[in-house]
Amino acid sequence: MELRHLVSFLAIADELHFGRAAARLHLAQPSLSQHLQRLERSVGVTLVARNSHEVRLTPAGQAFRSLAKDIVARAELAGQVARAAAAGRSGTVRVGYNFPAGQRILPATLAALNSRHPAIDVTMFEMRTGPQLAAxxxxRIDVAMVYGRPTAANLDSRLLLRVPLVAVVGQEHRWAGLDRVPFGALDGEACVLFNRAQSSAMYDTIFSAAKTSGIRLDVAEEVDDPGATAILAAIKPVVGFASALRGRLTDIRATGPRTTTVGLIDPVPILDLHVVWPTDHGPLVDAFLECLPDRAEE
Incomplete structure (x- = not known):
């Protein structure tokens, strides 16, 4: 049983017309007929019935068709994998990402990568910006998806997404139920923040908005885990900060004390999400970068 005979059979099965099937494969019609005859001899049954009026698959041909498709597809995949290995596009790319990237960027990227480069695997690590850049x-990772644009000379980057920040408060907080508040309303509010090393861009964006509003933030708690921030905001009269994407999921926690998000305006604190990679990189990183979607808005 030869692969070309399977390809010819599948063209006949799709077209149900020998002339169209031959033209599709750029074959002479007698050659196509010979392929089918040799395949049927190899299988030992008639796969295609034809007369002067019609071409149809026999029950055996219908049963054979799906498996033949699978064989041809796997043969094509084997060729892709071999070519990818020869081009250096076979292996594993290690990707760091934060929450918005995981929600808005990675799903489409991984789907495209799997379709275009099936020989490339991806290992993913969810981390804040500081740990990603250190990795x-x-x-320890090949690509990072982080807030802010690193200035190191040995790194390249591209803007992927603009992400607004929101306030996170408990349902008993006086802001609960409000759609938005001016950033200046944080004056006198106890806040939950994180160590700047965890995400310098997010930290600086928050303090820059405070400066623009002419207020001084009262940092009552410092935790580096976003989940812990939500828990504290749910049980204490404090205000946390989160991306709008994470905040929306925080709003629908199913059990226990809950939080809600409130938009911040005047100014709206905005974070730029960048993909970052070493200037000196290989074909695996190139393949991953080629599959990234165009810049999107939050």
Missing amino acids: LAGG
């Missing part, structure tokens, strides 16, 4: 510098 990138240490060679």
